Amino acid sequence: MNAVFPTPDTADSQRLLSPAELEAALRDIGARRYHNLHPFHRLLHDGKLSKDQVRAWALNRYYYQAMIPVKDAAVLARMTDAALRRIWRQRIVDHDGDHEGDGGIERWLKLAEGVGFDRDYVLSTRGILSATKFSVEAYVHFVTEQTLLEAIASSLTEMFSPTIISERVAGMLKNYDFITKETLAYFDKRLTQAPRDADFALDYVKQHATTPELQRKAMAALTFKCNVLWTQLDALYFAYVSPGMVPPDAWQPGEGLVNEASPARVGGNRKMAAGDRPRLPRGVRLRNDETRGKWVLLAPERTFDLDDNAVAVLKLVDGARSVADIADELGKTYAAEPRAIEADILVMLDGLAEKRVLER
């Protein structure tokens, strides 16, 4: 494909681009190199991967998520302007949260748990591919070693992420029966955080890349970052799709999972049925967290944020009502066809049962 705008290594790149041209050149890099184009993502979104291949993706990407605040702390450390730091530090808060159980890393852990992983196994980072670690760490080193302009420009892949996130969430929900909306809750917040962050970074780069050389550096930084994302998917593809060469120390299907047949998972592997009478296990409570204005499920050492639909269902979960009874009651309250909402309720309850905060 021909580049419309000069990429870092063309002869034409000596000319100073206008801010609009620079933006177009950066977008052109994304159009040709962003990871939405990678075959692994195509398989993931189109429902062509096995549950274990989706697990490999969730596990490996945890490393990226966990290191993003380390990367942003390194960027922050380069900033001598307090006003700039005030803006950038929000990224760290978004991923680390303000308190235990909050933030993007926590939401990614929930995604990993949602596909069956044991939380402590994920946290240990033991099974993560070395190639994933190398590329994520290359990103951290890049922002430490290059100029602040390049560090900020390297985050500009986020300009392209809302499109891939929408596509991913819709595709995964449609194509995998083991994926629920709750499992993918990580991505909800990214749809507002990423555009906010990308707009700021883009304005910064347009304002500060004031010579052809600086503009080339900004473009090279974005190209580098596209490669950071791309190589992570290459590694996943090579190990878990084709030729399927899993390195000796990396995750093997079956490892690090919550034992699906363990007695802790009451009811074993069976999905919830309309006649089941769900109840909260001992130690799990539905609680209105007034300081945050949110209903949550409190479990030992864990808290689950709930959306309005989940709260309406859980208020009726008492071990006596069946799922069909709950659907009947909600059908009356919301003037909906009970059998139609029953299907959604079953999916939601299965998601909670998989996280072991519900039993039947």
Ligand SMILES: O=C(O)c1cc(C(=O)O)c2c(n1)C(=O)C(=O)c1cc(C(=O)O)[nH]c1-2
């Ligand atoms: O789902 C995605 O495809 C995707 C892409 C990117 C990106 O383009 O770098 C980020 C994220 N997600 C993301 O969730 C995230 O927190 C994030 C931080 C950054 C960054 O470079 O600082 N990129 C991304």
